[in-house]
Amino acid sequence: MGYVDEVIELVVRKNPAEPEFHQAVREVLESLRPVVDANEEVYRREALLERIVEPDRQIKFRVPWVDDSGRVQVNTGYRVQFNNAIGPYKGGLRLHPSVNLGIIKFLGFEQIFKNSLTGLPIGGGKGGSDFDPKGKSDREVLAFCTSFMTELYKYVGADMDVPAGDIGTGAREIGYMFGQFKKIRGTYEGVLTGKGLSYGGSLVRTEATGYGLLYLTEEMLKCNGIDIKGKTIVVSGSGNVAIYAIQKAHQLGATVVTASDSNGWIYDPDGIDVEVLKNIKEVRRARISEYKALRPKAEYHEGRGVWSIKCDIALPCATQNELLLEDARELVANGCKAVAEGANMPTSLDATKYLQENGVLFAPGKAANAGGVATSALEMTQNSERLNWSFEEVDAKLKQIMVNIFHNLDEAAKRYDAAGDYVVGANIAGFEKVANAMLAQGIW
Ligand code: NDP
Ligand code: 2IT
Numbered sequence: 001m002g003y004v005d006e007v008i009e010l011v012v013r014k015n016p017a018e019p020e021f022h023q024a025v026r027e028v029l030e031s032l033r034p035v036v037d038a039n040e041e042v043y044r045r046e047a048l049l050e051r052i053v054e055p056d057r058q059i060k061f062r063v064p065w066v067d068d069s070g071r072v073q074v075n076t077g078y079r080v081q082f083n084n085a086i087g088p089y090k091g092g093l094r095l096h097p098s099v100n101l102g103i104i105k106f107l108g109f110e111q112i113f114k115n116s117l118t119g120l121p122i123g124g125g126k127g128g129s130d131f132d133p134k135g136k137s138d139r140e141v142l143a144f145c146t147s148f149m150t151e152l153y154k155y156v157g158a159d160m161d162v163p164a165g166d167i168g169t170g171a172r173e174i175g176y177m178f179g180q181f182k183k184i185r186g187t188y189e190g191v192l193t194g195k196g197l198s199y200g201g202s203l204v205r206t207e208a209t210g211y212g213l214l215y216l217t218e219e220m221l222k223c224n225g226i227d228i229k230g231k232t233i234v235v236s237g238s239g240n241v242a243i244y245a246i247q248k249a250h251q252l253g254a255t256v257v258t259a260s261d262s263n264g265w266i267y268d269p270d271g272i273d274v275e276v277l278k279n280i281k282e283v284r285r286a287r288i289s290e291y292k293a294l295r296p297k298a299e300y301h302e303g304r305g306v307w308s309i310k311c312d313i314a315l316p317c318a319t320q321n322e323l324l325l326e327d328a329r330e331l332v333a334n335g336c337k338a339v340a341e342g343a344n345m346p347t348s349l350d351a352t353k354y355l356q357e358n359g360v361l362f363a364p365g366k367a368a369n370a371g372g373v374a375t376s377a378l379e380m381t382q383n384s385e386r387l388n389w390s391f392e393e394v395d396a397k398l399k400q401i402m403v404n405i406f407h408n409l410d411e412a413a414k415r416y417d418a419a420g421d422y423v424v425g426a427n428i429a430g431f432e433k434v435a436n437a438m439l440a441q442g443i444w
Pocket of ligand 1: 096098165166167168169209237238239240241242260261262263317318319320342343344369370372373
């Protein structure tokens with residue numbers, strides 16, 4: 001058995017009941033085979049792969065809080081500090097009832113390579129809780145966030161570990177957590193990113209993941225002789241990533257015709273009205289089913305279905321494993337030319353393989369959605385400098401970072417005889433820097 005297969009088997013054996021983590025490890029390690037084969041003796045001696053799949057540490061804690069009826073509720077909090085070879089741990093906090101250790105570990109593992117791809121000095125981490133902010137009052141969200149940070153503050157800091165948003169964690173939650181950190185640590189530091197603009201946040205961070213996704217997609221299409229202008233796009237999700245992906249797609253001259261939430265999906269043949277969507281999701285925190293009442297030509301359907309709509313480009317922007325083999329078949333049959341992942345691991349391994357084998361350009365999440373964390377790193381830089389950069393300045397840096405990421409992974413794929421395989425390219429380009437840093441820093 002080869003080294004890669006041995007380590008995959010080890011991960012499955014040592015971490016049973018963590019299928020998402022197995023999936024992420026499998027995707028990364030299998031595409032690293034050519035690099036591992038070329039360096040097997042050193043990597044084996046140094047146990048490099050065994051070390052990279054084992055988090056530096058994983059913290060799990062109780063989060064008690066009082067609900068509006070006066071009852072005490074108890075959630076579980078997590079922070080997985082996966083790897084700080086190239087910088088302080090960096091990665092979001094997910095608040096969703098589905099959160100468990102395996103999901104946080106898959107996200108933290110992905111984050112190592114994504115953060116490396118940005119070219120900025122940030123290590124990989126992720127955290128969150130099985131708390132569900134949906135349907136909670138502001139006071140309940142405040143109670144949860146305060147309790148969560150009352151434990152988490154021991155493990156985070158501007159030079160140690162810098163969390164940010166993810167599913168269920170937006171500006172409101174980051175603000176509440178920042179306030180509690182400041183109160184109990186007594187320092188004013190860039191311990192979180194995605195902060196409000198009046199207290200150290202960066203312009204463009206809100207838009208960054210969606211905008212970055214489109215910048216990378218545009219570059220990938222351009223390098224393959226396709227103009228994004230005039231193309232029809234299907235998007236899933238209607239949260240932070242989806243909303244700003246739709247906005248930028250429209251600015252680039254494409255038309256996005258779908259969006260979704262966990263209850264259902266909308267089809268708007270004239271193109272999704274971003275202001276209407278923002279009002280429903282960002283202001284009223286309501287269900288996407290309300291969109292139809294405001295846009296009479298639109299359709300609303302219960303359940304899932306965005307991948308059944310004919311499109312040129314598909315952008316999954318909701319959650320993991322939301323684009324499966326049967327969806328990939330439908331996309332290919334309908335003539336889809338490109339898939340770029342706004343979410344983390346939204347495409348199953350067999351669906352990815354099917355898309356690539358059928359000539360669909362495929363940009364993996366760790367490259368395509370890296371604009372969010374890259375702009376977080378720019379927020380950290382501004383906090384350290386105690387300066388604020390203009391919207392145009394941050395946006396221009398974000399665009400350059402996304403274009404660079406695409407060319408780095410394109411080049412890495414070509415270097416290993418896998419031209420056009422951007423999954424292989426992203427994993428190799430992300431891994432090389434981290435591996436070199438780990439080998440240089442001795443045994444830890
Ligand atoms: P939000 O919470 O803002 O939005 C999430 C969206 O996805 C909502 O429309 C939500 O619907 C839907 N969704 C979430 N879980 C499920 C589910 N289990 N089934 C169906 N729909 C679901 O999160 P973000 O937009 O921030 O994150 C979306 C994805 O992008 C995630 O994979 C995240 O890890 C990734 N990502 C986020 C970044 C960021 O900067 N925010 C950066 C890089 C990646 P509903 O409201 O009904 O739950
Ligand atoms: O998955 C991700 O990259 C994020 N949720 C953003 C992390 C960050 O630190 O901005």
